[in-house]
Amino acid sequence: MNEIFILVEHRQGQIRDLTYEMLGLGENLANQQGISFTAILLGHDVKNFAEDLATRVPKVLVVEDENLKNFNSILYQKALSSLISKHQPCLLLMGHSAFGMDLAPSLSVEMDFPLATDCIGLLFEGGRLKATRSIYGGKVNANISLRESKEYIATIRPGIFSPKMPGEKKGGIVMEASPLQGAVDLKKFIEYIEAPITGEDITQAEILISVGQGIGGPEHIPLFEELAKNLGGTISCSRPVVDRNWLPKERQVGISGKTVKPKIYIAVGISGAFQHVTAMRGSDTIIAINKDPRAPIFGVADYGIVDDFQNVIPVLKEKIKG
Ligand SMILES: Cc1cc2nc3c(=O)[nH]c(=O)nc-3n(C[C@H](O)[C@H](O)[C@H](O)COP(=O)(O)OP(=O)(O)OC[C@H]3O[C@@H](n4cnc5c(N)ncnc54)[C@H](O)[C@@H]3O)c2cc1C
CATH class of the missing domain: 3.40.50.1220 (TPP-binding domain)
Structure with a gap:
């Protein structure tokens, strides 16, 4: 079984807390399987992020490209499918956020990997991924078993797992060549609009x-x-x-x-x-x-x-x- 990939979620110059929670989960799963876990950082000018992540994971794979400055699911999918084909991780974790909800289903169809969404628990049993999902507004937890596959994708609910804190050891930062050939017309990032704070914050x-x-x-x-x-x-x-x-x-x-x-x-x-x-x-x-x-x-x-x-x-x- 190969390593676990964790897709780093960042916005407006900040890594989102959910990323650290997924690193915590990724580490636990990796330890159970005796494999490694790797942070996947897609972006532009993200050296600081890579340095931060390297204090928490054995390896950070970075794709630097101006077109990845802001999240665009089409470009992210291209970059990820290329990394997955090269490294063949057994599992890719991403957030169950607007970001992951946009990206995961499309990537799962392209790669033909089983996908579990909005997971609050994950484990490998006999090499097969099992997920816990909370349904009916939190009244029922469903344990689901995914079909046998060498590779899986799961989106992770925010606020469930303990974050991975920085450690003493520093992981490696590996730069990967960008597989992108410019921007795409189909979907473009135009502007980030912060909701105005009119009353008390x-x-x-x-x-x-x-x-x-x-x-x-x-x-x-x-x-x-x-x-x-x-x-x-x-x-x-x-x-x-x-x-x-x-x-x-x-x-x-x-x-x-x-x-x-x-x-x-x-x-x-x-x-x-x-x-x-x-x-x-x-x-x-x-x-x-x-x-x-x-x-x-x-x-x-x-x-x-x-x-x-x-x-x-x-x-x-x-x-x-x-
Ligand atoms: C996509 C999506 C996004 C959502 N985003 C949010 C979100 O951002 N924030 C959010 O809050 N919800 C969100 N929701 C809704 C969420 O699922 C719940 O429906 C909502 O949080 C319930 O609100 P509530 O607890 O006020 O009401 P209810 O679930 O109706 O609960 C009312 C509670 O009040 C108690 N109660 C009744 N009378 C009294 C009394 N006299 N004294 C003391 N207790 C009493 C009842 O026992 C009950 O527990 C979202 C749902 C979806 C599908």
């Missing part, structure tokens, strides 16, 4: 009171705003709260909102769907208030209060005042 808050659909209606929002103010924090929310226009989009925490890491995250009336939890589980202390003791949010909470928020919040406000 929830990613900078140290204390977040985050409200979900369970608060019942917009009439309760002032209660939480007041609580947030008294605590020196700010208010954030789950997606249905935005969909219902109770709060603006810039307050949304989740995979289609913002990722937050405050010191204290108080989740009120939030069930804990993975699309939400992925983006707040890095908070230092998580407190959940939910009337359903089986709500998945309690699985990530450090402290849990099982009750109607209408019983809890007034008491909390009194305590804070006192």
Whole structure:
């Protein structure tokens, strides 16, 4: 069995956290199989990235090309299929992100490799890849077995695996000739537009009171705003709260909102769907208030209060005042 490839995801001059998580997973799988793991870095002017990655992996394969400066699935696919044909890795990991969702299915069809998407667990059994996928909004975990193959592709859910930290040993950086012959017309990167921050930036808050659909209606929002103010924090929310226009989009925490890491995250009336939890589980202390003791949010909470928020919040406000 050959090495494991991990595709580095970078955007706007930064390697995304998901890359380090995939390196952690790649290392574990490689150790189990007694093989090596390699970071695949496609980009332009990415020497700094290669240096960083080399402190975490035995080898970094770099394709430098101006046309790879920004993500373009067609060009990435060309570069990757060429590297795969040359090195024949047993597995290619990439993020289950907008980036990986665009690239993986097309590459899998071109190479005729089995593909498992949105994986939260992976292992080789008898040389065959098995994947765990969380389905029905996180209510069921399905173990799936992929058909026998020498090579596989898997996309990895963000926020699941522990990141690979830098080590003492430095891996090798190997430059590969770019197989690209210029840009393509079919698909072009035009511009990166950062969502404007009009109100408060929830990613900078140290204390977040985050409200979900369970608060019942917009009439309760002032209660939480007041609580947030008294605590020196700010208010954030789950997606249905935005969909219902109770709060603006810039307050949304989740995979289609913002990722937050405050010191204290108080989740009120939030069930804990993975699309939400992925983006707040890095908070230092998580407190959940939910009337359903089986709500998945309690699985990530450090402290849990099982009750109607209408019983809890007034008491909390009194305590804070006192
Ligand atoms: C592609 C995609 C992207 C998504 N992106 C995001 C995202 O970025 N962010 C996000 O949050 N979601 C996102 N979602 C939606 C996500 O799947 C969930 O539907 C959503 O997070 C649920 O929001 P919620 O927890 O507020 O509501 P619900 O799931 O309805 O949960 C409400 C909770 O409140 C509790 N509750 C009810 N009444 C009370 C009460 N009186 N007191 C205390 N507790 C009470 C209930 O027990 C329940 O657990 C996305 C979904 C998809 C498909």
